[in-house]
Amino acid sequence: MEVLVQPAGRVLSIKPGDKFLPALRAEGLAISYSCEDGRCGLCRCKLLRGNVVESSRPPRPLFGFRTRYLLACQSSPAEDCAIEIPDAQEPVIHPQRRLRTQVLGVEPLGHNVRLLRLANTDRLQFSPGQFVELELGRGFSRVYSLAGLPTDDELRFHIRIHPQGSAGQIISERLQPGTAMRLRAPYGAAWLRHRHEGPILVASSGTGLAPVLSILRGIGAAKLQNPVHVYVSFLLREEVYCLDELSAALERIPNLRASHVIVAYGALKRGLRRGLLTEALEADIPHLGNWHANLYGSPFAIDAAVHLLRRRGISEDHLHADPFHPFGS
Ligand SMILES: Cc1cc2nc3c(=O)[nH]c(=O)nc-3n(C[C@H](O)[C@H](O)[C@H](O)COP(=O)(O)OP(=O)(O)OC[C@H]3O[C@@H](n4cnc5c(N)ncnc54)[C@H](O)[C@@H]3O)c2cc1C
Ligand code: FES
Incomplete structure:
Protein backbone atom coordinates (compact mmCIF):
# COMPACT_ATOMS: atom_id res chain seq x y z
CA MET A 1 0.00 0.00 0.00
CA GLU A 2 1.19 3.54 -0.70
CA VAL A 3 0.99 5.89 2.27
CA LEU A 4 1.48 9.63 1.87
CA VAL A 5 2.93 11.01 5.12
CA GLN A 6 2.44 14.71 5.89
CA PRO A 7 3.89 17.20 6.70
CA ALA A 8 7.04 15.51 5.35
CA GLY A 9 5.35 14.86 1.99
CA ARG A 10 6.99 11.40 1.78
CA VAL A 11 5.35 8.35 0.22
CA LEU A 12 6.02 5.03 1.98
CA SER A 13 5.20 1.54 0.90
CA ILE A 14 3.68 -0.42 3.82
CA LYS A 15 2.65 -4.07 3.55
CA PRO A 16 -0.92 -5.02 4.53
CA GLY A 17 -0.87 -6.04 8.20
CA ASP A 18 2.27 -4.03 8.98
CA LYS A 19 1.74 -1.26 11.53
CA PHE A 20 2.38 2.39 10.66
CA LEU A 21 4.68 3.14 13.63
CA PRO A 22 7.57 0.77 12.84
CA ALA A 23 7.34 1.68 9.15
CA LEU A 24 7.52 5.42 9.93
CA ARG A 25 10.42 4.93 12.34
CA ALA A 26 12.30 2.74 9.87
CA GLU A 27 12.08 5.61 7.38
CA GLY A 28 13.45 8.04 9.98
CA LEU A 29 10.22 10.05 10.17
CA ALA A 30 9.82 11.91 13.49
CA ILE A 31 6.80 10.70 15.46
CA SER A 32 6.00 10.73 19.18
CA TYR A 33 5.52 7.37 20.90
CA SER A 34 5.93 5.63 24.22
CA CYS A 35 3.98 2.45 25.05
CA GLU A 36 3.64 0.87 21.57
CA ASP A 37 0.53 -0.97 22.81
CA GLY A 38 -2.22 1.56 22.17
CA ARG A 39 -2.47 3.01 25.68
CA CYS A 40 -0.47 6.24 25.84
CA GLY A 41 -2.07 7.99 22.85
CA LEU A 42 1.22 9.63 21.82
CA CYS A 43 1.43 8.14 18.33
CA ARG A 44 -2.00 9.48 17.32
CA CYS A 45 -2.00 10.64 13.68
CA LYS A 46 -4.66 12.24 11.50
CA LEU A 47 -6.15 10.06 8.80
CA LEU A 48 -6.45 12.44 5.85
CA ARG A 49 -7.53 9.95 3.17
CA GLY A 50 -8.27 6.25 2.86
CA ASN A 51 -9.05 3.56 5.44
CA VAL A 52 -7.04 1.64 8.01
CA VAL A 53 -7.36 -1.61 9.92
CA GLU A 54 -7.63 -0.71 13.62
CA SER A 55 -6.68 -2.88 16.55
CA SER A 56 -8.99 -3.27 19.52
CA ARG A 57 -7.79 0.09 20.91
CA PRO A 58 -8.88 2.89 18.59
CA PRO A 59 -7.89 6.46 19.59
CA ARG A 60 -10.23 8.27 21.98
CA PRO A 61 -11.78 11.26 20.13
CA LEU A 62 -12.02 14.60 21.92
CA PHE A 63 -15.57 15.67 22.63
CA GLY A 64 -17.18 17.30 19.59
CA PHE A 65 -14.35 16.96 17.06
CA ARG A 66 -14.90 14.90 13.94
CA THR A 67 -11.40 14.42 12.54
CA ARG A 68 -10.48 10.80 11.82
CA TYR A 69 -7.48 9.59 13.80
CA LEU A 70 -5.43 6.42 14.03
CA LEU A 71 -2.90 5.14 16.52
CA ALA A 72 0.21 4.45 14.47
CA CYS A 73 1.31 1.60 16.77
CA GLN A 74 -2.07 -0.15 16.43
CA SER A 75 -3.17 0.40 12.84
CA SER A 76 -2.13 -0.73 9.40
CA PRO A 77 -3.28 0.56 6.02
CA ALA A 78 -6.34 -1.10 4.46
CA GLU A 79 -5.74 0.68 1.15
CA ASP A 80 -3.62 3.54 -0.22
CA CYS A 81 -4.01 6.40 2.22
CA ALA A 82 -2.65 9.69 3.54
CA ILE A 83 -1.83 10.47 7.16
CA GLU A 84 -0.50 13.48 9.06
CA ILE A 85 1.93 13.23 11.98
CA PRO A 86 1.19 15.88 14.61
CA ASP A 87 4.00 17.87 16.24
CA ALA A 88 6.51 16.46 13.78
CA GLN A 89 8.81 19.39 14.69
CA GLU A 90 9.09 18.31 18.33
CA PRO A 91 8.33 14.62 18.76
CA VAL A 92 8.12 13.32 22.33
CA ILE A 93 9.89 9.98 22.62
CA HIS A 94 9.99 8.53 26.11
CA PRO A 95 9.96 4.73 25.64
CA GLN A 96 7.59 3.28 28.19
CA GLY A 188 -0.61 10.99 27.55
CA ALA A 189 -0.65 13.30 24.55
CA ALA A 190 -1.60 16.48 26.47
CA TRP A 191 2.02 17.45 27.01
CA LEU A 192 3.48 20.95 26.91
CA ARG A 193 4.40 22.06 23.38
CA HIS A 194 7.40 24.40 23.16
CA ARG A 195 7.38 25.25 19.46
CA HIS A 196 4.44 27.58 19.28
CA GLU A 197 4.29 31.36 19.29
CA GLY A 198 0.74 32.19 20.29
CA PRO A 199 -0.90 32.44 23.72
CA ILE A 200 -1.23 29.35 25.93
CA LEU A 201 -4.38 28.64 27.92
CA VAL A 202 -3.83 26.31 30.90
CA ALA A 203 -6.97 25.20 32.75
CA SER A 204 -8.04 22.63 35.31
CA SER A 205 -10.95 21.38 37.31
CA GLY A 206 -10.37 19.67 40.68
CA THR A 207 -7.23 17.50 40.80
CA GLY A 208 -6.46 18.60 37.24
CA LEU A 209 -4.40 21.12 39.21
CA ALA A 210 -1.64 18.45 39.40
CA PRO A 211 -0.77 18.47 35.67
CA VAL A 212 -1.38 22.23 35.59
CA LEU A 213 1.41 22.68 38.16
CA SER A 214 3.64 20.47 36.01
CA ILE A 215 2.82 22.51 32.88
CA LEU A 216 3.37 25.85 34.65
CA ARG A 217 6.69 24.72 36.09
CA GLY A 218 7.62 23.45 32.61
CA ILE A 219 6.82 26.84 31.08
CA GLY A 220 8.88 28.56 33.79
CA ALA A 221 11.84 26.17 33.44
CA ALA A 222 11.91 26.53 29.65
CA LYS A 223 11.40 30.33 29.98
CA LEU A 224 8.71 30.23 27.28
CA GLN A 225 7.83 33.77 26.25
CA ASN A 226 4.25 32.98 25.14
CA PRO A 227 1.45 34.92 26.84
CA VAL A 228 0.03 32.51 29.45
CA HIS A 229 -3.57 32.51 30.79
CA VAL A 230 -4.32 30.21 33.75
CA TYR A 231 -7.75 29.10 35.02
CA VAL A 232 -7.86 26.73 38.01
CA SER A 233 -11.40 25.73 38.98
CA PHE A 234 -13.16 23.85 41.77
CA LEU A 235 -16.79 22.96 42.34
CA LEU A 236 -16.84 23.82 46.07
CA ARG A 237 -15.00 26.41 48.13
CA GLU A 238 -13.72 23.72 50.54
CA GLU A 239 -12.13 21.83 47.63
CA VAL A 240 -9.64 24.64 46.90
CA TYR A 241 -6.09 23.49 47.66
CA CYS A 242 -2.41 24.08 46.87
CA LEU A 243 -2.71 27.82 46.26
CA ASP A 244 0.80 28.52 47.64
CA GLU A 245 2.37 26.05 45.20
CA LEU A 246 0.28 27.52 42.39
CA SER A 247 1.46 31.06 43.25
CA ALA A 248 5.10 29.92 43.31
CA ALA A 249 4.73 28.32 39.85
CA LEU A 250 2.95 31.40 38.45
CA GLU A 251 5.74 33.71 39.66
CA ARG A 252 8.21 31.96 37.36
CA ILE A 253 6.14 32.38 34.17
CA PRO A 254 7.92 35.01 32.07
CA ASN A 255 4.77 36.36 30.36
CA LEU A 256 1.81 35.64 32.63
CA ARG A 257 -1.26 37.55 31.37
CA ALA A 258 -4.01 36.24 33.65
CA SER A 259 -4.56 33.79 36.49
CA HIS A 260 -7.90 32.92 38.08
CA VAL A 261 -8.97 30.54 40.81
CA ILE A 262 -12.66 29.87 40.20
CA VAL A 263 -15.21 28.37 42.60
CA ALA A 264 -18.77 27.42 41.68
CA TYR A 265 -20.37 27.09 45.13
CA GLY A 266 -19.68 28.15 48.73
CA ALA A 267 -18.53 31.32 50.48
CA LEU A 268 -15.98 33.24 48.42
CA LYS A 269 -12.62 34.25 49.93
CA ARG A 270 -10.43 37.09 48.68
CA GLY A 271 -8.69 36.22 45.44
CA LEU A 272 -11.30 33.65 44.32
CA ARG A 273 -13.70 34.16 41.44
CA ARG A 274 -17.30 32.89 41.35
CA GLY A 275 -18.54 30.66 38.55
CA LEU A 276 -17.89 27.61 36.42
CA LEU A 277 -14.75 27.14 34.34
CA THR A 278 -16.73 27.51 31.11
CA GLU A 279 -18.43 30.71 32.33
CA ALA A 280 -15.07 32.33 33.07
CA LEU A 281 -13.55 31.27 29.74
CA GLU A 282 -16.64 32.41 27.85
CA ALA A 283 -16.53 35.85 29.53
CA ASP A 284 -12.78 36.42 29.14
CA ILE A 285 -11.67 34.91 25.85
CA PRO A 286 -13.58 35.88 22.71
CA HIS A 287 -11.50 34.07 20.09
CA LEU A 288 -8.82 31.39 20.25
CA GLY A 289 -7.53 31.36 16.67
CA ASN A 290 -3.80 31.15 17.38
CA TRP A 291 -3.95 29.73 20.92
CA HIS A 292 -2.79 26.42 22.35
CA ALA A 293 -4.80 25.01 25.27
CA ASN A 294 -3.89 22.39 27.88
CA LEU A 295 -6.88 21.24 29.98
CA TYR A 296 -7.11 18.63 32.73
CA GLY A 297 -9.45 17.29 35.39
CA SER A 298 -13.09 16.50 36.10
CA PRO A 299 -14.52 14.99 32.89
CA PHE A 300 -17.73 17.05 33.00
CA ALA A 301 -15.92 20.39 33.27
CA ILE A 302 -13.19 19.53 30.77
CA ASP A 303 -15.54 18.08 28.13
CA ALA A 304 -17.67 21.24 28.43
CA ALA A 305 -14.56 23.47 28.16
CA VAL A 306 -13.34 21.55 25.08
CA HIS A 307 -16.74 22.11 23.48
CA LEU A 308 -16.57 25.84 24.26
CA LEU A 309 -13.00 26.28 22.98
CA ARG A 310 -13.97 24.54 19.79
CA ARG A 311 -16.83 27.01 19.30
CA ARG A 312 -14.36 29.83 20.00
CA GLY A 313 -12.27 28.75 17.03
CA ILE A 314 -9.35 26.81 18.54
CA SER A 315 -7.58 24.53 16.07
CA GLU A 316 -8.00 20.87 16.94
CA ASP A 317 -4.22 20.43 16.62
CA HIS A 318 -3.74 23.03 19.37
CA LEU A 319 -6.12 21.52 21.90
CA HIS A 320 -4.53 19.12 24.38
CA ALA A 321 -6.94 17.77 26.98
CA ASP A 322 -7.07 14.94 29.50
CA PRO A 323 -10.53 14.66 31.03
CA PHE A 324 -10.12 12.40 34.08
CA HIS A 325 -12.66 9.80 32.98
CA PRO A 326 -12.85 6.86 35.40
CA PHE A 327 -10.23 4.38 34.24
CA GLY A 328 -10.95 0.64 34.42
CA SER A 329 -8.69 -1.77 36.27
C1 LIG B 1 -5.62 10.67 31.85
C2 LIG B 1 -6.16 10.59 33.26
C3 LIG B 1 -5.47 11.22 34.29
C4 LIG B 1 -5.97 11.17 35.58
N1 LIG B 1 -5.32 11.84 36.57
C5 LIG B 1 -5.85 11.89 37.81
C6 LIG B 1 -5.23 12.67 38.86
O1 LIG B 1 -4.17 13.28 38.67
N2 LIG B 1 -5.83 12.70 40.07
C7 LIG B 1 -7.00 12.01 40.33
O2 LIG B 1 -7.52 12.09 41.44
N3 LIG B 1 -7.59 11.25 39.36
C8 LIG B 1 -7.04 11.17 38.13
N4 LIG B 1 -7.64 10.41 37.16
C9 LIG B 1 -8.81 9.56 37.54
C10 LIG B 1 -8.29 8.24 38.14
O3 LIG B 1 -7.62 7.49 37.14
C11 LIG B 1 -9.41 7.36 38.69
O4 LIG B 1 -10.36 7.11 37.71
C12 LIG B 1 -10.10 8.00 39.87
O5 LIG B 1 -9.16 8.30 40.87
C13 LIG B 1 -11.16 7.06 40.48
O6 LIG B 1 -10.54 5.86 40.85
P1 LIG B 1 -11.09 5.02 42.10
O7 LIG B 1 -10.57 3.61 41.92
O8 LIG B 1 -10.78 5.72 43.38
O9 LIG B 1 -12.66 5.06 41.90
P2 LIG B 1 -13.55 3.91 41.19
O10 LIG B 1 -13.61 2.71 42.07
O11 LIG B 1 -13.09 3.72 39.79
O12 LIG B 1 -14.96 4.67 41.17
C14 LIG B 1 -15.67 4.89 42.41
C15 LIG B 1 -16.80 5.86 42.23
O13 LIG B 1 -16.31 7.17 41.91
C16 LIG B 1 -16.88 7.64 40.69
N5 LIG B 1 -15.83 8.36 39.94
C17 LIG B 1 -14.64 7.86 39.57
N6 LIG B 1 -13.92 8.79 38.89
C18 LIG B 1 -14.68 9.89 38.83
C19 LIG B 1 -14.52 11.18 38.28
N7 LIG B 1 -13.40 11.55 37.63
N8 LIG B 1 -15.52 12.07 38.43
C20 LIG B 1 -16.65 11.75 39.07
N9 LIG B 1 -16.88 10.53 39.62
C21 LIG B 1 -15.92 9.61 39.50
C22 LIG B 1 -17.30 6.41 39.95
O14 LIG B 1 -18.38 6.65 39.07
C23 LIG B 1 -17.72 5.48 41.09
O15 LIG B 1 -19.05 5.75 41.48
C24 LIG B 1 -7.17 10.43 35.86
C25 LIG B 1 -7.83 9.78 34.82
C26 LIG B 1 -7.35 9.87 33.53
C27 LIG B 1 -8.09 9.16 32.42
S1 FES C 1 2.86 4.45 21.23
FE1 FES C 1 1.39 4.56 22.85
S2 FES C 1 -0.53 4.51 21.82
FE2 FES C 1 0.93 4.20 20.25
Missing part, protein backbone atom coordinates in the same frame (compact mmCIF):
# COMPACT_ATOMS: atom_id res chain seq x y z
CA ARG A 97 9.15 1.90 31.37
CA ARG A 98 7.88 -0.26 34.19
CA LEU A 99 9.55 1.06 37.32
CA ARG A 100 9.87 -0.15 40.88
CA THR A 101 9.60 2.65 43.36
CA GLN A 102 8.60 3.22 46.96
CA VAL A 103 6.17 5.44 48.79
CA LEU A 104 7.72 8.46 50.50
CA GLY A 105 4.45 9.68 51.96
CA VAL A 106 0.67 10.02 51.65
CA GLU A 107 -0.50 13.31 53.09
CA PRO A 108 -3.75 15.28 53.17
CA LEU A 109 -3.69 18.06 50.60
CA GLY A 110 -7.25 19.34 50.70
CA HIS A 111 -10.83 18.20 51.03
CA ASN A 112 -10.84 14.57 49.76
CA VAL A 113 -7.43 14.99 48.08
CA ARG A 114 -4.20 13.24 49.13
CA LEU A 115 -0.68 14.04 48.05
CA LEU A 116 1.08 10.78 47.08
CA ARG A 117 4.87 11.07 46.98
CA LEU A 118 6.95 8.35 45.32
CA ALA A 119 10.74 8.12 45.04
CA ASN A 120 12.09 9.14 41.64
CA THR A 121 15.35 7.25 42.06
CA ASP A 122 15.33 5.87 38.52
CA ARG A 123 14.66 9.33 37.03
CA LEU A 124 11.49 8.77 35.04
CA GLN A 125 11.63 10.65 31.74
CA PHE A 126 8.36 12.40 30.90
CA SER A 127 6.99 15.68 29.54
CA PRO A 128 4.96 18.12 31.66
CA GLY A 129 1.26 17.20 31.45
CA GLN A 130 1.75 13.43 31.15
CA PHE A 131 0.47 10.71 33.48
CA VAL A 132 1.46 7.29 34.84
CA GLU A 133 -0.31 4.02 35.53
CA LEU A 134 0.03 3.01 39.18
CA GLU A 135 -0.22 -0.70 39.90
CA LEU A 136 -2.27 -0.93 43.08
CA GLY A 137 -2.93 -4.65 43.30
CA ARG A 138 -2.84 -7.79 41.20
CA GLY A 139 -4.30 -6.75 37.82
CA PHE A 140 -5.63 -3.53 39.34
CA SER A 141 -4.30 -0.15 38.29
CA ARG A 142 -5.34 3.49 37.91
CA VAL A 143 -3.81 6.40 36.02
CA TYR A 144 -2.73 9.63 37.73
CA SER A 145 -1.16 12.79 36.36
CA LEU A 146 2.32 13.87 37.40
CA ALA A 147 2.41 17.13 39.36
CA GLY A 148 6.13 17.91 38.94
CA LEU A 149 9.05 17.78 36.55
CA PRO A 150 11.35 14.85 35.67
CA THR A 151 14.24 16.59 37.44
CA ASP A 152 12.44 16.40 40.82
CA ASP A 153 13.67 13.89 43.41
CA GLU A 154 10.13 12.62 43.92
CA LEU A 155 7.07 11.91 41.78
CA ARG A 156 4.05 13.75 43.17
CA PHE A 157 0.38 12.96 42.54
CA HIS A 158 -2.85 14.60 43.70
CA ILE A 159 -5.29 11.77 44.38
CA ARG A 160 -8.96 12.53 44.74
CA ILE A 161 -10.67 10.13 47.14
CA HIS A 162 -14.07 9.28 45.61
CA PRO A 163 -16.75 7.79 47.91
CA GLN A 164 -16.47 3.99 47.39
CA GLY A 165 -13.50 4.60 45.10
CA SER A 166 -11.33 1.47 45.01
CA ALA A 167 -7.97 3.14 44.28
CA GLY A 168 -8.62 6.04 46.64
CA GLN A 169 -9.25 3.62 49.52
CA ILE A 170 -6.03 1.70 48.85
CA ILE A 171 -3.94 4.87 48.55
CA SER A 172 -5.34 6.58 51.64
CA GLU A 173 -5.56 3.51 53.89
CA ARG A 174 -2.89 1.00 52.85
CA LEU A 175 0.08 2.88 51.46
CA GLN A 176 2.74 3.97 53.96
CA PRO A 177 6.26 5.36 53.72
CA GLY A 178 8.43 2.49 52.46
CA THR A 179 5.64 0.55 50.68
CA ALA A 180 7.03 -0.89 47.42
CA MET A 181 5.14 0.09 44.27
CA ARG A 182 5.32 -0.40 40.53
CA LEU A 183 4.26 1.99 37.83
CA ARG A 184 4.22 2.16 34.04
CA ALA A 185 4.95 5.47 32.38
CA PRO A 186 4.79 7.85 30.71
CA TYR A 187 1.40 8.15 29.05
